Amino acid sequence: MTANAPTVTAEVKTRATPEERRATAIGVILVLLGAFVFWIFGLGVESGARSNFNLSLPGERFENLRWEVSSQWLAFIVAATLAFLGGFVLRRSQVKRTNLALAIGLSLFVLAFLTWAAADGSFSLVGMLRSSVLLSVPVTLGALSGLMCERVAVINIAIEGQLLTAAFVGTIMGSAWGIWAGLIGAMLTGALLGAVLAVLAIRYRIDQIIAGVVINIFALGLTSFLARRVLSEAQELNSPGRFPSIKIPVLGDIPVVGSLLFNHNMFVYVTFLLVIALHFGLFYTRWGLRSRSVGEHPKAADTVGIDVYRIRYRNVIYGGLIAGFGGAFLTLAQVSRFEENLTAGIGFIGLAAMIFGRWMPLGALGAGLVFGFARALQQKLGILGTPIPSEFLSMTPYIVTIIVVAGVVGRARPPAADGQPYIKD
């Protein structure tokens, strides 16, 4: 009478799932990239051209390491690999590996691009990677600050303002009383703005996005005004000096790796350590368990006697300290003077890195490195003199942000209570 028997599902025809549709799109993109590499980077250079990559920096113990390759052949190999990867993804049998294929594909594309840009010339690969690491520091710190807050369900889009204000205070205090005083001042400034956000979001339950925007506008206005009024009058307050590079013995002398990782200023090392500490802190300690429970299901935390508000306040202020540390890096290590709107969106890119890194400290570092690389690439290409207009090059970090957040992340799951104020009845 009715179709009530338990049905066999094998013969059911289904439309494509969202994952499968995405895989198809990515497969097509990889194939198109392959074609692009073949024609532009492959056929577009003279067949005899060679690209030189320097693998050491001047003055290192192992100088003159280099890698030389035929520009055209490399492009052909990359194009073939991209086509293969695209076909692999398009077969749809391995939907799970789509992201891996995309990551490999994009890295190869960048390699082919660099080879093309450096055809008949030389290019300091290590130099660019080293500045990627340096440029990733503020982004990673911004992401860590964001995840400190969002893990306890407070959305912090005020990272930008925290970085900027901290950088400003760091400059002034650093110029007046030395770099260490500048560092402390910057961190306290970040924490103070974190506390303001916490009070607005937790106590007064103001929409967290609006609270964050308000802090950002306030930070930009205040620092710009003071920079014009104070710093331009008293130039001596705008030269704080820098934290020196510290080469780690032995490790710093390893070719390539040494100059990439073990010959930096204190900020770089602390950032790495902080990533590791936060990873273990979040997933292996009482503090981390309680913090995560507050971000996922605050009511459950409350019913077992955890003070939801206190944990939120504390972590948002910790997040501010981290952002303040990142602000200090900008004016006490990267450059040693303050300018209006010096951050130019790094805080927001940090937020994107937090999402890209799936609210994980190690993910934040990985994402930070991707954004750092994009920025380093942009700077290097400006020097190299490619036919691409410099305005387009300076868009790179932001374009990478859009692509990464919209396309690559897929379905990252934020903490379940993210952005929701907790109301005790």
Add this chain to the structure above:
Amino acid sequence: MRLELKGITKQFPGVLANDDVHLSVGEGEIVALLGENGAGKTTLMNILYGLYTPTSGEVLIDDEPLELHSPSDAIAAGIGMVHQHFMLVPVFTVAENVILGDEPAKRAGWLDKQRARKTVRDISSRYKLDVDPDAVIEDLPVGIQQRVEIIKVLEREARFVVFDEPTSVLTPTEVEGFFNIVNGLKNDGKGIIFISHKLGEALEIADRIVIMRRGRTVAEVLPADVDEEKLAELMVGRPVDLRVHKEEATPGDVVLSVEHLVVLDDRHQRAVDGLSLEVRAGEIVGIAGVQGNGQTELVESLTGMRPSLGGIVRLNGEDITTNSPRSIHKRNVAHVPEDRQKSGLVLSFTVTENIVLDSYYEAPVSRGILMNWSAAEERALRLVEEYDVRTPSVDVAVSTLSGGNQQKVIVAREFDRDVALVIASQPTRGIDVGSIEYIHSRIVEERDNNAAVLIVSSELDEITALSDRILVMYDGKIAGEFDPSASTTEIGLAMLGSQGEAGAM
């Protein structure tokens, strides 16, 4: 040891939720607290658990008054609570949930996960709970999640345990297992308060039954002295007829036909997995099943709120698989959604505004870009009258109405036309007995007017009372078809997905 609530009164703005309530429980005793939704049971328990402070009255253990300002105070006093909506973090493991707030730690707050696992295993084996400490909560069926809540309470060495509507999420078979666990706790000397609105269960498990109505304790009886009819009368305040009156169904043509439907849930898993069913004019088909077996996604897909991945849905022969909710609605499909506050009503809108939510865009309720409020109000007034919606006026926000009256607003809006198909999901969840009776009779009335009716409910009693035909849904598929006269054990087994003989019609 004796836990006592004495003269508890709780005044909320405009509502007296508890009015001089008395309740006590001793060691090794099970007290059932019975009452309708809104009778004040949950408020009372929140006071006991330190979530609310009473306006007056006190909580005592052995005549010593307790200071309860937060759940930690209650936990410290030996009071544990298994909430109706589980207080578990879905992405944590069982062990992490159990230790949360009371974590065994080594130096520097480093968690001792080994010890946490051992605690869970010990309690689990002592009370025969059979729970894996490393399983992640969101992967576990609700029956097991409930056991995790019990382990949480036991880990904190509670002497008194409150269960708030513990069986509402369980299948009949799971309920038996649950009762065994509760009896185990009782024999271990725990005092137990069992909150419920299910009469049969209270009679079966309790040593003593306390009945609440409109914020007061109105009676205290022993199970031996009463039967279900009597309990229902005490609970509602008037004689209640618990049965649904209906004639034999006379099924006509197929109205709704679903073939091999596949629907994904929010996590992109197949929630409905190749399901087929038919509903005919003039019959009520009930879908039974434990929550989370794809019922929500099935209904959302049939009503156009969720795209399907495969399969065909036909309404009177016409393919409506990819139609929009409005186009399905306009084909005279009435939809009573599962969550009335989320997808049935706009809570801050008035009764009138909610009533015309389905017709605001066409005459007579609007003319061009302008609303015709007098026509809207006319419709609202007529329906409020016809469907017995108790509201001071049609201009009050629908959020101020009781659950039962909110549900009647939805039923009025959806049924006020020549309905071809009714799709009702949890039509009486959390509403009072009077409204339940009313809505059930309305649904039967639609059937008698030759509409096809599809009911989804996790309350098996409701399904057996209303349906002419019962389908059991398990793991996204129909796991069996039963006659309403089939035994609950048989249906209960199918709800757990056991591959037994599917009852034939």
